[in-house]
Amino acid sequence: MTRYIEGFRKMDAASHFRTTLAEQGRQLAEQGRSIHLMEVCGSHTMAIARFGIRDFLPAAISLVSGPGCPVCVTDPGYIDAAITLAGQGKIIATFGDMLRVPGSRTSLAEARAAGGRVEVCYSPLTAIELARNHPETEVVFLAVGFETTIAPVVAMLDAVIRQAIDNVSLLTAFKRVPPALSALIADPEIQIDGLLCPAHVSAIIGADAYRPYAEQYGVACVVAGFEPLDILYGLQGLTQQLLENRPHVDNQYGRVVKAEGNRQAQRLMEHYLLPADASWRGLGTIPASGLVLRPEFARFDAVHRHGILPTPGRINPRCQCGEVLKGKIRPAQCPLFGVACHPDKPLGPCMVSSEGSCAADFKYARGGA
């Protein structure tokens, strides 16, 4: 019974947002404006597709998906390096999303089928367990992710060091969200009027991290949770800021997200990691947008430990992931979408990760239901 009541409440609230957004759309149209709101994070992309949120938006408001899927922006050369390590008999521990991402030639799933040891983890701590159970070899954890994921991975490394476990290393491709956003916002070819900022990343970096976008570039920012109503509320808030020409950072998730972020997690990250230039698949190299292990922890760096040299890797030249990630085209505008490229045989990473824009659109929208 409670389910039904809860269901109706949600429907009520949602139809309220539908009306409000329609009214805002009318006002925008009156002003002759159309606005582009970017959801920064893959979890938002997913939820938007899964709950059919585009359905709620009037024509004057378009939603573009940002670069917020850590798997999608991982360079193919990184996958190649992981496959090389698997070939050397190491146990590769990874979040499941990485399994089917195409490297230059094959994927980790294919490496596993060919006998490589690739273990899917739900938590970085699984790497420690694997290392304990397999003292004869080394566990290489694929340390991919944004601030949300970096914090728990660094906590795992901290535990590894404290417990003097020496058969765990990290293959890092950590990325920081703010430098990528700065690059996108500064790109004159891309119109971004508002940013729907992810609650979990913001919980680490703090809502203040977005202030420069509002203050210097006039971009509206709302920190929003991942429930469908949170997202609708966030989109309504962004539109309102723009209608009033009053862009600022609105933290709708104040319960969890502090202005300054999670200081403890930041300290731990600073202790182990240093900013470095990083290559984003589709976006190119962005200065100081990555985090790497500090030299004093190099022995936990798989690249250093095994002397492998990750090369940039080869991207399928026809894949438009870069344009999708920048929000320049919708996935369905890629000529390969759903034809040569679909979730069973992804050509680009945006089709692999469940959070990728192409996968989300293929799965849930297919050109609009």
Added chain:
Amino acid sequence: MNDCVLLGHGGGGRLSHQLIEQEIVARFGQGPLQTLPDAATLELDSRRICFTTDSFVVHPLEFPGGNIGDLAVHGTVNDLAVSGARPRWLSLGLILEEGLPLATLRRVLDSVQRAAEQCEVAVVTGDTKVVRRGQCDGLYINTSGIGEAIPGFALSLSRVGLGDCILVSGPLGDHGAAVLSAREGFQMQNGPLSDSRPVHRLVQSVADLAADIRFMRDPTRGGLATVLNEMTAGQSYGIRIRARDLPFSPGTNALAEMLGLDLLHVASEGCLVLLCAESVAAAILARWQALPEGVDARAIGRVTDQAGRVILETAIGGQRVVDVPSGELLPRIC
């Protein structure tokens, strides 16, 4: 006797004989299996039979709510039931890994026995092989089943019409979620419990309404999404379901939230999806809800004119396509 399965248990000699006598005949030897003939001889009442086979591979072998033994019975019984048959006989093929604890084997066979009794089917023939350690994951089971067609059922998607109703008999995704949480060692209080159970009574309870029942399926691998897509593929109609009418158990829901799983893609092993004329939907629901395995039965949607499309009206009233899952269920990064 040693407490694990040995290669010798499959060698055809004294050890094999012992295993068969003590573990198999002791449990299933009342009927045709008693004298271990090469083939079972069965007497049929009807001229139409349904025949099916399935292999069961699950890790871990035991999970909250069941084990591979009851799963192997329910899986085949349910395949027969949703074809409109009354399940009668099963075969039981075992592939055992050297080193499997006999205690585990016994628990699994006890479950087979209990489940078969509950489903009123007899295990009438079987086979046991032992493979070297590492060549299988503990224990694999194959069951084939024969059922007698229940008169009146004429299940066919060609009979589906606009406005027909889609019903489900219980919560979705419990089995897949339970196995996943057991495999990954999640310590969840009130976590997911497998729904491994037979659906044959649900089918038999509506046999007199068979003329208005178009189609039945149990949403195992690939979940409800896969079944609905099978129902609409290449058809002139589509299906629309409503998120707020979908039944889910709280523990399963919690796990799905945690891992970002779409429960429409997760397997059930004791749930029935039925497509019927609107005129009989209420009666079917009432019959199901009177049975313990059907208390959570719901009408979840209808047949529409959107050819080949399965659309979900989401919890907030948006809409989206329900697609089949691709490949394995993989946990997301964040």
